[in-house]
Amino acid sequence: MINHIGGFAVKDLERSIQFYVAVLTPLGYKLHHRSENSANFSDSLSTDPFGDFAIYEGAPFPFHLAFQAKDNQAVDAFNEVAMSFGAKGYGRPGYHKHFHENYYAAFIYDPDGYEIEAVFHNKQAH
Incomplete structure (x- = not known):
């Protein structure tokens, strides 16, 4: 969960909206x-009237954004949908113990090359 991010630039707003909705x-x-x-965009917990984060048309810049997932299956679904859009990822979803023992995540690059992550801190793992 995030409160809000002021926004980041994308090359093609329509393409990026379709990608992020999915x-x-x-x-x-x-x-x-x-x-x-x-x-x-916002999640069900958002209290910000403008949502949690925004995208706007412009010149992309280096950026990493991680979204909290409710479980490992949500991380897997995020990754599967991203791949169906032709996104590139680095590795399959899984545990990344170099961050911490229960860090389950998927890392993908969106249509503009931004590094987007879905992560679940699984306290019940192993």
């Missing part, structure tokens, strides 16, 4: 607000 659905996010030049 890959964030397994994590409980939805399109919150849409304008001509931007889109805002």
Whole structure:
């Protein structure tokens, strides 16, 4: 869960909206607000009237964003949907013990090359 991110630039707003609607659905996010030049997304816990994060058309820049998942299956679904959109990932979803023992995550690159992660801190693992 995040409170909000002011926004980041994408090359093709329509393509990115379709991508984020699809890959964030397994994590409980939805399109919150849409304008001509931007889109805002939120989850069911959001209390911010503008949503949790926004994208807008512009020149991309280096960026990493991690979304909290409710379980390992949501991480897996995020990864599967991203791959169906042609996203590139680095490795299959799994435990990344170099972060901590119960860190279950998938890392993908969105259509603009941003590193997007879904992570679940599985306290019941192993």
